[in-house]
Amino acid sequence: EVVAGAPGFARAWALLAAxxxxxxxxxxxxxxxxxRASVVEAAQTALRLDPNxxxxxxxxxxxxxxxxxxxREALNSKALAVSxxxxxxxxxxxxxxxxxxxxxxxxEHAIQAHHxxxxxxxxxxxxxAMLEFAGRHKExxxxxxxxTRRFPDVDYIWLGALSVxxxxxxxxxxxxxxxxxxxxxxxSGCARRAAAVGQPEMASRRP
Numbered sequence: 001e002v003v004a005g006a007p008g009f010a011r012a013w014a015l016l017a018a019x020x021x022x023x024x025x026x027x028x029x030x031x032x033x034x035x036r037a038s039v040v041e042a043a044q045t046a047l048r049l050d051p052n053x054x055x056x057x058x059x060x061x062x063x064x065x066x067x068x069x070x071x072r073e074a075l076n077s078k079a080l081a082v083s084x085x086x087x088x089x090x091x092x093x094x095x096x097x098x099x100x101x102x103x104x105x106x107x108e109h110a111i112q113a114h115h116x117x118x119x120x121x122x123x124x125x126x127x128x129a130m131l132e133f134a135g136r137h138k139e140x141x142x143x144x145x146x147x148t149r150r151f152p153d154v155d156y157i158w159l160g161a162l163s164v165x166x167x168x169x170x171x172x173x174x175x176x177x178x179x180x181x182x183x184x185x186x187x188s189g190c191a192r193r194a195a196a197v198g199q200p201e202m203a204s205r206r207p
Contacts, residue, residue, distance in 0.1 A: 003042075010050035017042035017059035025062060039063055054083025058092055069100055087113035091126050103134040121151040125160060132164055140164070141173065148177065152184070 002012040020039045039059060046056035057079035064071045076096055079089045094109035110130040114123040124147055131140045144161035151157050158181055165174035 010046045010053045013042050013046035014053050014055035021059045021062035036063055052082040054079035054086050054089050058089055085116055087117040087123055094130055098133050106130045107134050121154045125157055
């Protein structure tokens, strides 16, 4: 609707390309009219209107296979070169750097994204998650708790805190998080997942 009403709006074309790219990867059978060519067309339109539209390169990177690290990184680098202060692009770059083992670089991108958008839950999550991936659990442990307090309604932050506590066998911390999470009520999908983790079959993992 936006590109139909404002065909000269590059960002809208980039977002359309990103939406199509996501649909193509995740809902292929449900979106038969979404094709690779339609993603490329929207992204190229965005870049023709604004060569500095990094989001268009991000949409194109979504067409690459997960293991095509070189191709994805090439597009990430183009996106970052033209849009160095886009927090979404920085987080995508952090994600890929983390996956190929460049933890320090991933952390730097995540911190920059958080500095640019400090009120966004997702950038806060990335800044702590990338610290975790760098093996600095002692530093990140309290930060997870801080995030759950700052963003009490964001389930993926609670799940991140729980997953990390369980991975390190920090069951006292895990139980404390579950206790606070339970106060949100049984309607929370996150609370149900936490309850599942606490089932008897998990007891063998505890000391």
